[in-house]
Amino acid sequence: MGTPLLDMLKAYGEGQPLPFHMPGHVLGRGLNQELNRAGSLDITEIPGSDCLHAPSGVIKEAQELAAKCFGAGSTLFLVNGSTSGIHAMIKAVVKPGGKLIMGRDSHRSVLNALALFGGEPVFVMPDMDEETGLTLGVTAEAIERAILNNDNVQGVLLTRPNYYGIAPALKPIVEVTRRHGIPLLVDEAHGAHFVFHPRLPDTALAQGADICVQSLHKTLPALTQTALLHCREGYGKWPEVVSAASMLQTTSPSYILMASIDRARDLLENEGEALYERLAENIKVFEKALQTRTLVNRATWHHKNMDWDFSRLVLSFEQTRLSGFEAEALLRTRFGIVAEMADLKHVVLIATPFHDHEDFERLVKALEELSREYKGRNSKKLVKWPDSLPERVIPLARALSLKGREMPINNTLNRICGSLIVPYPPGIPLLNPGERITEDCLAYLEEVLSQGCQVHGIDEGRIYVLDNE
Ligand SMILES: Cc1ncc(COP(=O)(O)O)c(C=O)c1O
Incomplete structure (x- = not known):
């Protein structure tokens, strides 16, 4: 050692x-x-x-x-x-x-x-x-x-x-x-x-x-x-x-x-188990406080053959009027609490043994205040992911080397995508470079954008498409 x-x-x-x-x-x-x-x-x-x-x-x-x-x-x-x-x-x-x-x-x-x-x-x-x-x-x-x-x-x-x-x-x-x-x-x-x-x-x-x-x-x-x-x-x-x-x-x-x-x-190696044990205890107290003092829920998963990391805090704001994006921004700008990421419904925080009880209490207080202020119901609905994967038209390496241009989303039907288009959630690419932009993809994008979802790869309503097919 x-x-x-x-x-x-x-x-x-x-x-x-x-x-x-x-x-x-x-x-x-x-x-x-x-x-x-x-x-x-x-x-x-x-x-x-x-x-x-x-x-x-x-x-x-x-x-x-x-x-x-x-x-x-x-x-x-x-x-x-x-x-x-x-x-x-x-x-x-x-x-x-x-x-x-x-x-x-x-x-x-x-x-x-x-x-x-x-x-x-x-x-x-x-x-x-x-x-x-x-x-x-x-x-x-x-x-x-x-x-x-x-x-x-x-x-x-x-x-x-x-x-x-x-x-x-x-x-x-x-x-x-x-x-x-x-x-x-x-x-x-x-x-x-x-x-x-x-x-x-x-x-x-x-x-x-x-x-x-x-x-x-x-x-x-x-x-x-x-x-x-x-x-x-x-x-x-x-x-x-x-x-x-x-x-x-x-x-x-x-x-x-x-x-x-x-x-x-x-x-x-020497102290990991004790450090994570202490974190687990802090999180237990935090969860209890969430339930009794706030409208924010912690998302957990109990499917068969499925484990999940207790140190990853996925907070759901469905019982408030806030989207995950809005909650993340408020936590940061009003309370100085900076999360790892957000999606339409959730804010994701990485908790470690180097957060202490006071840190969790500060977070609960902020969530308490947001719960009071934004009590209500989040009207955001999850949009169903398209049933089939888009067709790959151009091999990946070639697609990445071709020239292209940005176009308004509505004009891109059947064009070949030139970049990664990734909506949150679920944070996986709807389109990759070299794949055909289908009607299903466009309908999905229209809906998630209207809900206020963040979509990486879309810049002011425009998608990068390839010139050469
Ligand atoms: C799932 C996943 N894999 C790989 C990486 C890349 O890791 P690194 O930033 O250590 O290069 C990231 C970064 O965010 C990631 O989320």
Whole structure:
């Protein structure tokens, strides 16, 4: 145990070295007051600091400690977020012309990786929760159907948990991918903390995923951009993943970022369960206060084969006149409480062991005030997602390289979409670059926009469409 990387950094600074090496600020001297402290730890590869691309010293040691802690066969430190891990695992698994079966609810980095490395997506639509309009994950049956209906499938990639903390069981999917000899890659960007408390969902690795990526910075006390790429014990293609990651990561990784991974792992390994236990208790008190003092409900999920993350607070404002977007704005501008995101009906907050009872009480007081002021009924109705996925007309990589123009939504029927169009909820792309804009898509967009939904990819009522078909 311990923190080999962080210890090395501290020892280097304490030795009062005179650096004639990168970075140019010379241990913070050239930085201003605010950045100086960070600068004093900001070194690069020097004797004793090891090398991320060929680790044999403190980085190797820290990665091995992380692998053990997170239940992995091997682990790699990432300094460009889960994004770089997603790129690396796709590069390693999907060869040019190969297909990746992916949940339609995947992060944009998945599509970008396919475009970069010449793979093609095969989308599988996740099930939807009728009450909340949120995605519940892709079923094993849908994955198997996609495997049987497509040739040259080289991998399956799923996102679990989603932004709302919903974490469907992976075991039935692992059974399918193993039977077909196809690697299962899991984007566990929002689940880096799962391993630290028994009431949190099982991790992807514990359920048999082959490779998975976790953003430490999203839920753990680690600096922005930090993430881990893991494989299960005995996964044979790990060297290809490592070599892909090495092509994609900077040759000057920040030691501050890497040391923050080392320290977060050490802290959580030693105190994680107690820290999350305290958080669970704070949330229990918070839930009770919500019920007795406010009109705001906490959304929870109790479906079969479905777990959810108790630290993700999904607050529903249906018993008020506020949409989720309006509630988020009021919390921020009036009470200084800044949520992670909002959709038509919900505000989503990320709670961590580093929030205390007073923080939850401040939140309840704000919700109490909003409940009093906006008592009523939210008239916003969920719009039904179109039954079929739009047709892909142009291969992804080509669609991303073609020129296009913005057009008013109403003029885009049958045109080819040039960007991602993502309504919230459910936060999954209605249209991807290269797909045909159908009547169903336009009807859906008209309705959600009239309800005040945010739709990423629509700018002042205009959609980017491709010129060349
Ligand atoms: C589901 C999911 N996957 C991957 C990413 C990318 O993670 P990072 O910001 O660590 O690169 C995000 C970022 O929001 C995400 O929500």
